[in-house]
Amino acid sequence: MVSTIKSLPKLSVTAALFSVVLLLSACGSSGGSSAAQTSSPQGSSPVTTPVQAKTEAKVLTINFGYIPDMGGAAPVAIGEEKGFFKEEGIKLNAIKFLSGPPEFQAMASGDVDIAYIGPGAAFLSAQGQGNIIGLISLGKSDMVFATKKSGVQDWKGLKGKTVGVPKGTSGEMVLNLGLEKAGLKPSDVNIVNMDVAGAVTAYVAGKVDAVAIWSPYTVEIEKQIGKENMIKLGDNSSFFPDYSFPASWVVSPKFLKEKPELVEKFMKAMNKTTDYKISHIDEAVKLTAAYTQVPEDSLKQELDSREWIDSKKQAEVFKDGSAKKWFDNLQKLFVDNGKLTSVVPSENFLTTGPAIKAVQP
Known part of the structure; x- marks a missing residue:
């Protein structure tokens, strides 16, 4: 090797040594960027390795509609702070609403994929405008x-x-x-x-x-x-007990059909945020107050008006039919007040698979 270099012109020797230094530097680097990209001819785009492509493909955006309270906003604040969405490869684009019906309008126009709704907006799911995929709480607020x-x-x-x-x-x-x-x-x-x-x-x-x-x-x-x-x-x-009032996660039917795996990832992330919120309620209030600008004392008083549903309980009521009964009874109210013309089978708009799979090991 040495004799070969000595026989080259001075400029060639310098270039050869420079190439060796670059090669050694690349081999010794601990950074991911050097390993994830290969060299390419001058003027062409860098070649992306399978490792890099896999990393980039993991991050997918969900347009999420939330209401600024402990049910709708706490999961956003906690999930962002603790990295629960990032762990599932999700970038959450959170959009604030003050009630459920406008969220359904945004889903119909494609501006929102998944949203948090209170029980009063569930009639729109019964009309086929959204699939309920998760439960947050039973309310008395x-x-x-x-x-x-x-x-x-x-x-x-x-x-x-x-x-x-x-x-x-x-x-x-x-x-x-x-x-x-x-x-x-x-x-x-x-x-x-x-x-x-x-x-x-x-x-x-x-x-x-x-x-x-x-x-x-x-x-x-x-x-x-x-x-x-x-x-x-x-x-x-x-x-109570004739009527229960569940707050829910609802997904656009189009989004559910096109991206079922992403919906499952969303439920895994939301399960993490819900369980963390329940076990760290004081921290959850502080994070939610900072995120929404709603005073902490207002959010604390809201806690007494909710019965939280953790991920295990959510899977149970989906499996044993309790959730179906809740929505069956809600539909009767919707018929009475003219929101629905008739009661439909609640399983038509209850999509329980993602929540149940999310708690499986």
Whole structure:
């Protein structure tokens, strides 16, 4: 080797030595980039090795619709902070909503793939607009409050009164159940459809006699006018055990059909976030508050209004048919309030496979 180099012109010797240094440097490098790329002729694109291609293919984007509360936003905050989505090769593009129906509209237009919804929006799944793939909690955070000056003390007192409510939500469901309990029909009340912010503002300003809303917005109302000025008529728990109110993960039917494996990865990541949230609730509140800018005390008060469903429990209620019964009963409410014309088999829109597979070793 040495004699060969000595016989070369000076420039060739330098070039040869430089090549040797490069070769040794490449062999001794511990960085992944040197190993993942091979040399290529001048002017052509670098050659990608199978290792590099596999790494790049792992990261897939999911457009995710969330609501800024402990059910919808905590998994996003925790999953990003702890790297649970990254572990499953997912990049979560989180988009904020204030209620479920607009999320379904975004899924229909292809802007959202998977979303968090409360029980009130589940009728849209029954209509075939989304497949429920996971469960977050059973809620009692939906409440109906009358104003003190309205003079309303119970459900019967709502007759002829004005109630602000975001229609198509679980708040409306609790309102309708309360009216039914009092022997009233929705037509006996002046129900005004409002968005969440509008309902809160109208209640605080005394523009409505009552409001059907949920935590943490109920907490914000209390802060502004004081608990003594709020007359609570009832919440979800007023109608247990006949009715349960599950919050869910719902996926676009098109996305589920085209990317079933990615949906399974999503459920694995969400199982991790849910179980971590339940076992580290104080940390979960702090992370969620920082992510949503909702005050920690508001989020903490929300905790009392939910029964969390961990990954093991989720698989159990999917397997034993409990979840099916919950949604069967919800559909009866949807028929009563005109959201559905008839009850359909809940298994038509309950896709339980991804959640069940996600807990398997």
